[in-house]
Amino acid sequence: MKWVYIEDIAAHRGQDVELRGWVYNTRSSGRIRFILVRDGTGILQATIHSESEGDPLYEKFDSLTQETSLVVRGRVREDKRAPGGFELGIREIDILQAAEDYPITPKEHSTPFLMEHRHLWLRSRKPHAVLQVRAEVVKAIRDFFDGRGFRLMDTPILTPSACEGTTTLFETKYFDQTAYLSQSGQLYNEATAAAFGKVYCFGPTFRAEKSKTRRHLIEFWMVEPEVAFAVLDDIIDLGTDLVLFILERVLSQRRSDLEALERDPRPLEAIAKPFARLTYDEIVPRLQAKGSAMARGDDFGAAEDALISELSPGPVCITHFPAAIKAFYMQPAPERPDLALGVDFMAPEGYGEIIGGGQRIHDPGLLEERLREHHLPAEAYAWYLDLRKFGSCPHSGFGLGVERTVSWICGIKHIRETIPFPRLLYRIYP
Numbered sequence: 001m002k003w004v005y006i007e008d009i010a011a012h013r014g015q016d017v018e019l020r021g022w023v024y025n026t027r028s029s030g031r032i033r034f035i036l037v038r039d040g041t042g043i044l045q046a047t048i049h050s051e052s053e054g055d056p057l058y059e060k061f062d063s064l065t066q067e068t069s070l071v072v073r074g075r076v077r078e079d080k081r082a083p084g085g086f087e088l089g090i091r092e093i094d095i096l097q098a099a100e101d102y103p104i105t106p107k108e109h110s111t112p113f114l115m116e117h118r119h120l121w122l123r124s125r126k127p128h129a130v131l132q133v134r135a136e137v138v139k140a141i142r143d144f145f146d147g148r149g150f151r152l153m154d155t156p157i158l159t160p161s162a163c164e165g166t167t168t169l170f171e172t173k174y175f176d177q178t179a180y181l182s183q184s185g186q187l188y189n190e191a192t193a194a195a196f197g198k199v200y201c202f203g204p205t206f207r208a209e210k211s212k213t214r215r216h217l218i219e220f221w222m223v224e225p226e227v228a229f230a231v232l233d234d235i236i237d238l239g240t241d242l243v244l245f246i247l248e249r250v251l252s253q254r255r256s257d258l259e260a261l262e263r264d265p266r267p268l269e270a271i272a273k274p275f276a277r278l279t280y281d282e283i284v285p286r287l288q289a290k291g292s293a294m295a296r297g298d299d300f301g302a303a304e305d306a307l308i309s310e311l312s313p314g315p316v317c318i319t320h321f322p323a324a325i326k327a328f329y330m331q332p333a334p335e336r337p338d339l340a341l342g343v344d345f346m347a348p349e350g351y352g353e354i355i356g357g358g359q360r361i362h363d364p365g366l367l368e369e370r371l372r373e374h375h376l377p378a379e380a381y382a383w384y385l386d387l388r389k390f391g392s393c394p395h396s397g398f399g400l401g402v403e404r405t406v407s408w409i410c411g412i413k414h415i416r417e418t419i420p421f422p423r424l425l426y427r428i429y430p
């Protein structure tokens, strides 16, 4: 008998097939026994309805416990009453391993308990739906950049220097030297962009963030495009198209997962370009007028994230930050060198920053000055300075955080649920 996956079941209507999976739930109604079988791609109702009381299938059914692994064989039937419109009429059951006392039952559990059992919790409907959306977001990102002629460049994870400030570096021994886990592939991408024109890297990044918030992971995934000769406006357009592409893909491909998460798709469907755009100095007084306690020079916190969402139903792009609060590599605005040509894309509905990026300094003298001001060792950045000596050009890029984006799209308040095994300030298990 052919082994098939539940997601393909409709193509096997009327056929005898084999499913390999786990018991999600069981129930009885008169002589009929129902097993909800989960195989990773979906959940299917399988039924036992035998002519004879003494059918050994009933005895097997009685021994089934939640998450027991099994093989079931039978005929696929269309049935309007079954969830999903199909069910399997069971002929045979092989039990592979009888699970004992599965800790995650249909009752409510606390989040710390579920996080402690994350390796099992992944099997439940909601975490499964979130991670389906995540996989689709990742695929959409790759398709977007590959489809636009960007070259994938894998940047190193072990690095000798900082990209996003020295306070959040993870230090590790590198034989007799010190290395740091990458905070961003950007600096290396500036080199690959000069070799390939338009590039992106996509990988895990690490920040030893001491802040415990709903938005911060210690290890998170970021896609970072970098484009030679592009200026700030060009990458705002690129980021806008990327966000719209991801949304369109998830709304068309993972509708049922958004439903499982009870995520109202309408605010996502309503998003169109252009996104609202304001400078930092325009937005701060507007937030203060709405009651924010932030001062000029502060970063946005959770309260500001929510207030920013009131300004537009779509993402809000904030540009021209005070240079003093931004990274060393940011190009100053032509008429106002105290402002940086950076951009943050703020997600709607209070989900906070999903994209950070901007235009990079291309003048070698200015870059050397900034390295000195930030107390960064010139030797470690010698190769980076070379990029300004051999055919320097304006160039720009950004980073989009996968988990922040998934949080927003799924309507999940805490970022820890958007990655299979989150690394948090107080959690590295499992």
Ligand code: 4AD
Residues within 6 Å of the ligand: 163, 164, 183, 184, 185, 186, 207, 209, 215, 216, 217, 218, 220, 222, 224, 225, 353, 354, 355, 356, 357, 358, 397, 398, 399, 400, 401, 402, 403, 404, 405
């Ligand atoms: O704004 P960030 O720090 O920008 C950079 O790292 C640039 N070097 C990127 C570039 O220009 N190539 O981070 C970019 C994005 C944020 O907008 C956010 O989505 C995500 O990365 N991010 C985090 N996500 C989860 N946990 C954290 N601790 C994050 N820090 C940043």
